[in-house]
Amino acid sequence: MPTPTTDLANAMAGAWNAGEAERVIALAARATQADEEDEGVLVLLGLAQQATGRHRQAATTFQRLAQMQPGVSAYWNNLGVACRQAGDLPASEQALLTALSLAPDDAEVHYNLGLLYTQQRRWIPARQTLLDAVQLDPGFIEARLQAAYACHVCGDNTQQEAMLRGAIDWPAQPAEQALILSAMLSVQGDLDAALHTLARARLPDEPAAAVMRLRIAAQRALLYERNNRIDAAQDELRQLSPRVLDALPPDADQVRADGWRAHAVLAMRRGAHAEADALYRRVLAYAVDDESRASAAFGLASALDRQGQYREAWQALQKAHAIQLEIARNVVPELLAADSRPLQVTGGNVGxxxxxxxxxxxxxxxxxxxxxxxxxxxxxxxxxxxxxxxxxxxxxxxxxxxxxxxxxxxxxxxxxxxxxxxxxxxxxxxxxxxxxxxxxxxxxxxxxxxxxxxxxxxxxxxxxxxxxxxxxxxxxxxxxxxxxxxxxxxxxxxxxxxxxxxxxxxxxxxxxxxxxxxxxxxxxxxxxxxxxxxxxxxxxxxxxxxxxxxxxxxxxxxxxxxxxxxxxxxxxxxxxxxxxxxxxxxxxxxxxxxxxxxxxxxxxxxxxxxxxxxxxxxxx
Missing domain, CATH: 3.40.50.300 (P-loop containing nucleotide triphosphate hydrolases)
Incomplete structure (x- = not known):
């Protein structure tokens, strides 16, 4: 950040350092024409606009800074972030690629570009860009987490493990990130680290915190079941009674899907296949993402198969595979061609x-x-x-x-x-x-x-x-x-x-x-x-x-x-x-x-x- 050179810039810097972003914006409204050309004023204004969710205004401010100082990568980086947050993804990519050309060794720029590719569901470039960020700064925890998730989506288990090495000692994560991290740690077989991550998750303010606690309970139930600790999984389900799930507000579809899925998985484990059938149908009604919908459709197919309803089971499988094909389309689109060979036979022949x-x-x-x-x-x-x-x-x-x-x-x-x-x-x-x-x-x-x-x-x-x-x-x-x-x-x-x-x-x-x-x-x-x-x-x-x-x-x-x-x-x-x-x-x-x-x-x-x-x- 440039050193403040005017009284207004000094006042704005004081407000920013005190954590008063709204006051920074209010002070900027008093700017004279000369102040409006001051880099320090514009930088503080752009940061405050970002911090208060005024992403389009922040993009306009950083666009002006980038035009004033086109050789400063930080302005292009901030412009790219603001554009991504405002939903203008093409402009975000252009700005971040410009920042990268100016500062190819800046891990933060690689990280922000990786987040953009993740939002666009361009998983292959997201994976590589985020791995590059970690290579430049191995201690960049947020980059490690996002790189691990991109590797997870791409099926790159080896790099995912490398990114998550030592994750049990990471700082506490926001609850949404903690859910993702614990799921990946569980896939690696590290139940203790997965549970530790959930126990330390940073919850949002109420009432969202109450909903998040239920999602965490559902995740714990699934973790315990996946590790064959059925009694512990059943204990977690007590927090997710049908009465509690039915009483959730109308906009709580994600926690409903998570809760009913935990019930369905445990019903299958105890052989209650008809009950699991009904529960998986509930999950499909509420699931908000492709991975959850595909998982529920596979679960429904299994429950129907166990009941001898084979035609219906096959129909559920077709639905599950159709959803998974859309997931794969964002990772390996070339494999969806009719003549593709998804199972690569490695190398040539040795006679x-x-x-x-x-x-x-x-x-x-x-x-x-x-x-x-x-x-x-x-x-x-x-x-x-x-x-x-x-x-x-x-x-x-x-x-x-x-x-x-x-x-x-x-x-x-x-x-x-x-x-x-x-x-x-x-x-x-x-x-x-x-x-x-x-x-x-x-x-x-x-x-x-x-x-x-x-x-x-x-x-x-x-x-x-x-x-x-x-x-x-x-x-x-x-x-x-x-x-x-x-x-x-x-x-x-x-x-x-x-x-x-x-x-x-x-x-x-x-x-x-x-x-x-x-x-x-x-x-x-x-x-x-x-x-x-x-x-x-x-x-x-x-x-x-x-x-x-x-x-x-x-x-x-x-x-x-x-x-x-x-x-x-x-x-x-x-x-x-x-x-x-x-x-x-x-x-x-x-x-x-x-x-x-x-x-x-x-x-x-x-x-x-x-x-x-x-x-x-x-x-x-």
């Missing part, structure tokens, strides 16, 4: 000849390598992961995309994947393994001598990288009837925008499934990895026999702890995948052949799936 030309490198043995659990999503990978994690010699790190991150890292430095795996030196490979272990160490600092279980279904598309770094690794491919896999995928509210598109139609999903297995079997032929096929239907029908198969494959004498996976999962509480509730129960056959209830919908895609149904030993 026998190419593989034979790889430079020999030393590598860890089987017991020093991770155990990789792969397979198309919804094939039983979480069940197997919890079985292995229940054994004291193994430790799972939940679902992480670290192998994908290594591939992305190669490509960012100009290397081609998988072609350049052939020319990796021993130092290169050691460095990649070191990066992988560092990432693992951040989530499992106490891994010690236990064997790591890396469960990520789509690591099945990363076999060349796995074989280059861990050629002796044991890999377990989870299999399940392709139609049951596709039905289960269709019924899940995936957060990844690419998966939203992939699962939006059975045709897209079937094509993605076929391409994934084509890639898998090509790579298996080239690499001949140590693979055990783990069939879901065999596990639920002959559980003890299948557990016994794991012993020789994993070089483990006693597999009995793996049979106690359900008890282990209940004590573990947080499990990141949609199966978090199912794996706290023992195995059963309820999920086998469910697709027959939707055979009419599957008939058009059976020609795509039939080769894989046959190859994997299933029937229709």
């Amino acid at each position: 026998h000849g190419t593989r034979a030309g790889w430079k020999p490198l030393s590598s860890p043995g089987s017991r020093q390598s991770p155990v990789f659990v792969v397979g198309f999503p919804r094939s039983g990978t979480t069940l197997l992961e919890q079985m292995l994690d229940a054994h004291p010699d193994f430790r799972s790190m939940d679902e992480r995309a670290y192998i994908h991150d290594l591939i992305e890292g190669m490509e960012l430095v100009g290397q081609q994947y998988p072609a350049d795996l052939a020319s990796l030196t021993q130092q290169d490979a050691d460095q990649l393994r070191s990066v992988y272990r560092r990432m693992v160490g951040e989530v499992l600092p106490d891994l010690g001598e236990r064997r790591l279980v890396d469960k990520n279904p789509l690591n099945m598309l990363c076999l060349p990288m796995i074989m280059r770094l861990f050629p002796q690794a044991r890999i377990i491919l989870c299999l399940r009837h392709p139609c049951d896999v596709l039905l289960s995928c269709s019924m899940q509210p995936f957060r990844s925008p690419a998966f939203m598109v992939l699962c939006s139609s059975l045709q897209r999903l079937a094509q993605g499934y076929a391409r994934a297995f084509e890639q898998w079997y090509r790579d298996v032929e080239a690499f001949a990895p140590h693979v055990l096929e783990w069939r879901y239907e065999s596990v639920v029908s002959r559980f003890d026999d299948q557990v016994a198969r794991l012993g020789p494959f994993l070089e483990t004498a006693d597999t009995s702890p793996m049979t106690r996976f359900a008890e282990h999962a209940r004590h573990k509480r947080f499990i990141s995948t949609p199966s978090y509730a199912q794996v706290t129960e023992h195995v059963h056959r309820k999920a086998v052949d469910r697709w027959h209830n939707y055979r009419e919908q599957f008939e058009p895609v059976l020609p795509v799936l039939q080769p894989w149904i046959d190859r994997l030993g299933y029937t229709v």
Whole structure:
């Protein structure tokens, strides 16, 4: 801010420093013609107009300052903020880009531009711009929070975690921001930090504070349920009785939706499917944003499916996917094209000849390598992961995309994947393994001598990288009837925008499934990895026999702890995948052949799936 040079500017500065924005504006009304050309007067006036919600007037004031001093980035930055707050988004972007050109290392300008892109729902540029702000100023908490949210929307879990590292020690957040932050922390499995964030949330003034307390109670109920703490979730619901929700003022749709959703989720957990059906319909009536509406539609579909109302369930799913497609449109619009491939098969092919030309490198043995659990999503990978994690010699790190991150890292430095795996030196490979272990160490600092279980279904598309770094690794491919896999995928509210598109139609999903297995079997032929096929239907029908198969494959004498996976999962509480509730129960056959209830919908895609149904030993 320029140093005040006139009596009026000095008086305005005194009022501003005393927190009297209205008095600043009143003093500015006395300005002479000379005062109106004074930078100090104009800056204080613009700031006061912003502080009191006079955004259009503030934009006019900062526009004048930017014309007077076009080389001062702060004036363009303030103009951009005022225009955004006034609703003139094109003018805001122009002003902020001008500010950025004048001050490319100013974190605040990057932050304000990121907020603009967020408001425009341009999530990809929002994510990058906000990440740039944090890189310039790692202690910029507001930028970290907004960058984490943009990463959350884009499905970038790795960067989201990086942005939220240490969030439990952040200053208390306004209640609306605290709700967002706690939801993201919960997705990462950090229940304590999520609850701590809600407990310290800064509430608005009454009566809005009373409504916000109910939203926080609803969030806590969902957090507890998501972590399998059902009694604690039910306790929170006592604050959200139907009488309380029905008595809310007419403009309280958001808290109604939040409250009824918490009731619906808990009703599903106790098997009250008809009650959940009615509750999810209430949520759909009040939900004000696409994410809440999509979640409610998926919940309604599940409740209808459990009641045997399959046609109505499919209709609810179609509604859910239509909403998710609109969400994805703002993140990955290119994937909505008819010929798009939402499930990217990573890199090119590695044939026998190419593989034979790889430079020999030393590598860890089987017991020093991770155990990789792969397979198309919804094939039983979480069940197997919890079985292995229940054994004291193994430790799972939940679902992480670290192998994908290594591939992305190669490509960012100009290397081609998988072609350049052939020319990796021993130092290169050691460095990649070191990066992988560092990432693992951040989530499992106490891994010690236990064997790591890396469960990520789509690591099945990363076999060349796995074989280059861990050629002796044991890999377990989870299999399940392709139609049951596709039905289960269709019924899940995936957060990844690419998966939203992939699962939006059975045709897209079937094509993605076929391409994934084509890639898998090509790579298996080239690499001949140590693979055990783990069939879901065999596990639920002959559980003890299948557990016994794991012993020789994993070089483990006693597999009995793996049979106690359900008890282990209940004590573990947080499990990141949609199966978090199912794996706290023992195995059963309820999920086998469910697709027959939707055979009419599957008939058009059976020609795509039939080769894989046959190859994997299933029937229709």
